[in-house]
Amino acid sequence: MKHRSTLLLRSFTLAALLGTVALFIAWSSGSVPKAHAFHTEEELAAFGRGAGLATGSNTYFKGSGTCSGCHGHDPLAFAMVTQDGGEDVNVVDDWRSTMMANSAKDPFWRAKVSHEVLLDPTHQSELEDKCTSCHAPMGRHDKFLTGMGHYSMGELAQDMLGQDGVSCVACHIQSADSIGLHFSGNLRFDTLNHPLYGPFGGPNDSVPIFGAPMTAFVGYEPQYGAHINDAGLCAGCHTLQTDVVDLNGQPTGQVFTEQATYHEWLNSSFNTDEHPEEGITCQGCHLPLIANDGVVLSANYMFLTPRSPFGRHHFSGANTFMLEMLKNNIGTLGLFANETQFDSTINRTERMLRSSLVLDARMVSRDADTAFVDVTLLNTAGHKFPSGYPSRRAWVELVLTDEGGDTLFRSGGWNDTWEVIGHDTQWEPHYDVITQPDQAQIYEMVMADVNGDKTTVLGRSSVKLKDNRLAPLGFTVGHYSYDTSYIANVPVSDTDFNHDELGVEGSGSDIIHYHAPMGGYAGNVNVQVNVWYQSAPPKWMEEMFGEHTPEIDAFRDMYDAADNTPFLVKDTLFTDISTAVDDLAELGTLVRYDPSGDRIIVSGLDQRVIGIDVYDAAGRRVADRGTRNGTTSFIPLRAVAGTYIVVVRTRDRSFVERVVVAR
Template sequence: MSERIHRNRFRKVRGRRWLVLLVLAMSIVVLAGWTADVPPANEPRYHGDPVGRGAGIGLVSGENEYFIASGNCYGCHGIDTMGVVWANHDAQGRDVNVPDAWRSTMMGNSARDPFWLAKVSHEVTVNPDHAAVLEDRCTACHAPLGRHNKHMIGGGLYSVGDLAFDLLGQDGVSCMACHKQRPDSLGLSFSGDLHFEHDRIIYGPFDEVFTGAMQSFLNIEPRFGAHINQAALCGGCHTLITNTVDLDGELSGDHFVEQATYHEWLNSIYGNGSSPANAITCQGCHVPRTGDGIVLAALYDWLTPRSPFGEHHMAGANVFMLELLKNNLNELGLTASSTQFDTTIARTTRMLQQNTLIMETSIADRDADTAWIDVDLINLAGHRFPSGYPSRRAFIELLVLNEENDTLFQSGRWNGAYEVIGHDPEWEPHHDVITSPDQAQIYEMVMGDVNGNKTTVLERAKEPLKDNRLAPLGFTSTHYAYDTTGVFGVPIADVDWNRTEAGDEGSGADITHYHVPMSGYTGAIRIEARVWYQTAPPRWMEEMFDHNTPAIDTFRTLFQAADGTPVLVKESLLLDPSLAVDDLRELGVRIFPNPTTDGTLWIDGLDVRTVSVELRSITGALVSTYAPRGQRLYPIVLPDVPGTYLLVIRTRDRSFARRIVRP
C-alpha cells in the first residue's frame, strides 16, 4: 500500500474520530444502564450484506421457524469498513470475515450446485416412485436449513420443488447448519440425520461469550460449544449410507456406503487415537486457524480479540465445479463474485498440490530390454484420496522419453474428451505392475448393482466393484470403522498398497511398478510422472446424460462448455543415464567412492579425449562444471545436500553419465 493511501486513510479516520467521540459521549447515559451482556435493543452497530458482490444478488436474509440465513449474520461477521479498529481482520490487516470466505465454497453453493441438482433429477427419473424420499434425503445435507426446518415443524418430506421457492434452503450449508447442531448426537447419526437445537441457541468455539448483539438483533443466544471444533460435526453428512434397490426399483435389503469421509478419518492416525500427537480434526485442515487475535463483530471495536480464529476457507479438491460456478454466476444466481471464487479456487488448488500427496519416482533397475520404474505415492490427507462423492478419481501419468524427446512409453495420458487413454470399456482394474500403454493406474470407487454390473445410479449401488483409493496414514483392516471404509479390487499380491516394507498396514502409500520396454535402447531417458485429479470424469457422466430433464439438460450444457482439463496434484522429473556405465569402463574411467559419505568424489582415468565434466541434479539442472586439462585423477565436490546427482563426462563425440549418491 502506497504512502498516499496510508495518508488518505489516516485523514478519513481522523476526520470521523470526532463523530466517534461524540457518539461515545452520547452513549454514556445509555451505557450506565447497560449490563455487560445485554445492549439496548436499538443499538445501531449492524450493517447488511452489500449488494452487487456477485451476480447482483446479496446473501439470503430472513428466517423460518428454527433457522436464520447467512445474510442475517453478515451484519456483524461480514466485512468491516467503518470501525476505527477493524473487526474480522488479522494482524496484517487482511480481511478474514467468515461469510465472504464461505460464500464462494462448495458448502456455500451446495443447494445451487447444478451437478447435484442434475444427479438428483437422474435418480428420480430412474426410480420415479422413490422421488419423495430421494429428494428429502438429498436435501438433508445440501439444503439443510429448509429441509430440517420442515421436519422440525412436522411438515413432512422436503422436495426439490420446495427448494425452488425456499430461500433458506437455497442458502446451502449455511452458518446454522453447523453452529446449531446439538452436541449430544454427534458421531451417532449419519446420512443427513442431523439433530438441531429447538431453542434459539447457537454454538461457537470461544468461551466467555458476548451475547448482547445476537440477543438484541436476532433473538438468539450464543453459547460456547467445544463440539464446533470436533470432526463429528462434519460426520452427519460426510458418512452417507443408502438403501439398495434392484433394476426394478425394489428394495434388496442391502446397504451401500456412498461416502465415508468421516469414518475414513476415524480409521487414521489423525482420528483413531493411536497417535495423539498427530490428532487433527476436519476443521484443522478445512477451517485453518490463525493465531492472530480477531475482533469478531464489525463495529464492536472494544470487544476482546479472540484466537485461534478459524478461517472458513472450506477448501477441498473440487476445482472443476468451482470454475464452472464462477463462469456461470448469472445463470445460476450465485451470491459470490468471480474474485471470491478465484480466491477459493486458489485455496483449493493449494490444498491439492501442497497438502495431499508425497510423490517419489525412482528407477529400480534398467537394462537394454526393460526399465523398472517405481512411482510411490503417500497420502497426506486425513481420509482416503480421493474421498467423498463416488465420481471423483485420481490417476498417474507416466511418460518416458529418449535423448531426442521421442516418446518411448506412456501410460495414463488423456484424450481430447479428457478421458484416460487405455481405459477398459467398463472400468480400469487396479494395477500393481503396468507393462503396456493401454494400462493406467486410476484411484477410484466403481459402484456395482445387484447383478454385479457397473452403475452410476446411487440407489442401485450394492457394493464397490473397485475401491483402491489411497488410504490415510494409520488405516487398518482391523479398525472398528473398516466395515464402512472397505478396500475392493486390490489384489493380495500387491504387497505395498497401504503396507510398509515390513508388511504392516497403515503406510497410507502405494507403489505402482512400471516395467517399461526399452527395445534395445541404451541412451539416457527422461521420466515424467504426474498425478491428476478429476471431479467429474466424462465417462461417469454418460449414464446420466442419456436422460433428459431440465436439470440434466442445464448441467449438460454447462459441463460441455467447461474446461475439463484434469487438475495437477503432483509431478516429478527424473533423468537416468545409467546404461553409460559400460561405456565408461571402455573409456577406462573409474568413479569412486559411490555412494560418497563426505561429498568428495574421485574420477580416475581421464585422458585428452575428455572435454568437460559436469555435475547435475537428478532433474538435469547444472550444479557445477569442470575442465580437467589432462589430469588423470580429478576430484569432484558434491553439494552438502544429500541426494542423487548425475556426473556427465563429455568427449568430442559422446557423453557418458553415472548416477552419484550422497546419503
C-alpha cells in the same frame, strides 16, 4: 448560575458512567441490554439485505443474510479484519462462494437427484428427503423437526432458506450430543432456547461473550461449544450410507457406504482422539486458523476486543471444476457470490489440492530394451485421495521422450474429450507394474449393482468393484472404521500399496513400477510425471447423460460448455543420462560409496579416463573428478540419501554406474 451548570454537568457525567457500567454488567451477565435500538431502521434494513443472501426464517433457522450485518464486510474495517495487516477475513464473503454455500444450487447435484428419481420413482420422496438433508439442511430439517414429513425438490425450488445451502445456523446450532455417531444427514440440533455455538467464551476464556445484540436482533443466544471444533461436527454429512435397491427398485436390505470421508479420517494419523499430538481435525485444514493477534467478530461495537484463534471460513476442498461452472453461470443459477469471490475460493481450492500429495520419481535402471521407472505418491490429506463423492478420480501420466523430444513411451495421457487414453470399456484395474501405453494408474472408487455390473446410480450401488484411492497416513485394515472405508481390488502382490519399505502398514503411499519399452534407444531420456485430477469425468457422466430430465439437460448444457481440462495436482521432470547403463567392468573400473568419508571412490582408472561426473536422480551435477591418487579418484559427495549416477568418460564413450546412498 455557574454552580447550577456545574451540577448539571456532573449529573450528566454520572448518568453516562452509570449507563456504561450497566451496559458492561448486562454484557457480563449475558442479559439483553436495554439500549437494543443501537441501529436505525435503515441500518437494520441494510444489514438484512445481505447483498442478496437469504434473510427469511422458519421455525428453527434463519438465512445467512441475517448474519451478514455484523459478521460480513465492515466498511469501517474494525471488525472481521486481521490485526496485523487489516485484511478482510469476514466469514460471509469467504463462505458465499464455496460449494457449501451453493450446495442446494449445485447443478450436478440437482441433475443427479433427478436421475436417481427417474430410475426409481417409487422412492422419490425418500430420495429427495435424504439428498436435501445435507444439501438443503435448513429447509429439510425444519420440516422434519416440525413433524411435517418428507421434504421435496419441489419445495426446495420455493424455499429461500433451503436454497441457502449449508449456511451459518445449520452448522452452529448442531448439538454436542452423540457428535460423530450420526451419519447420512441424520443431524442433531439444539432447538431449545435457540443457542448458536462458537469456539469462544469457554472456561479458560477471560473475555465473556457479548451476546445481547445477537439475542435481541437475531433471536439466537451465542454460547461456547467445544464441539464446534470437533471433527465429529462434519460426520453427519461426510459419511453417507444408502439403502440398496435392485434394478426394479426393490429394496435388498443392504446398506452401501457411498462416501466415508469422516471414517477415513478416523482411520488415520490425523485422528485427534487417537493421535492427540500430531492429529488435526477437519476444521484445522478446511477452516485455517489466523496466526496473529485475533479478529474482532462483530461490527458496530467499538469496545469489542479481538478473538483468537480465528478460523477462516474457506471450506476449500478439491472441486475446482464445479466452482468454475458456478462462476460462469451466476445469473442462470441465481447465485449470490461474484466472480472475484469465486476466483478466491478457486485459488484456495487449487492450493489445497496441490498440498494434498507428494510426488517422487526415479530411474531405477535402464538397458537397451527397457527403462525401469518408479513413481511414488504420498497422500498428505487427512482422508483418502480422492475422497467424497465417488465420481472423483486422480491418475498418473508418465511420458518418456528422447533427446529430440520425441515420445518413447506414454501412459496415462488424455485425449480431446478429457478421457484417459486406453481406459478400459468398464473400468481400469489397479496396477502395480505398468508395461504398456494403454495401461494407466487411476485412483478411484468404482461401484457395482446387485448383478455385479458397474454403475453410477447411487441407489443401485451395492458393492465396490475397485477402491484404490490413496489411503491417508496411518490407515490400517484392523481399524474399527475399516468396514466403511475398505480398499477394494488392490492385488496382494502390490506389497508397497499403503506399506513402507519395511512392509509396515499405514504409509499412505503407493509406488508404481513402470517397465517402459525403449526399442534399443540408448541416449538421454527425459522423464515427465504428471498427476491429474477430475471431479466430474466424462466416463462417469455417460450413464446420467443417457437420460433426460430438465435438470439433466440443463447440467449437460453447462457441462458441454465448460472447460473440463484435468487439474494438474503435481508434476516432476528430470533427465536420465545413464545411456542405457554401460558395464564398467569393460573399462576395468570399480565405483563404490564410502560412508565413513561421505565420498565416492572410483578405482581402476587409467589414461583412457578423461573425466568423472556425479549426478543426482534429478539430473543435477553434484560433484566431479575430485582428488586422484594414481588409479583411484576420491570424490567428496556431501549428499543426502538417494540414488546417484557416476559417469566415467573416455574420449569415445561414457560409462555409467548407479550408487545408492542411505542415511
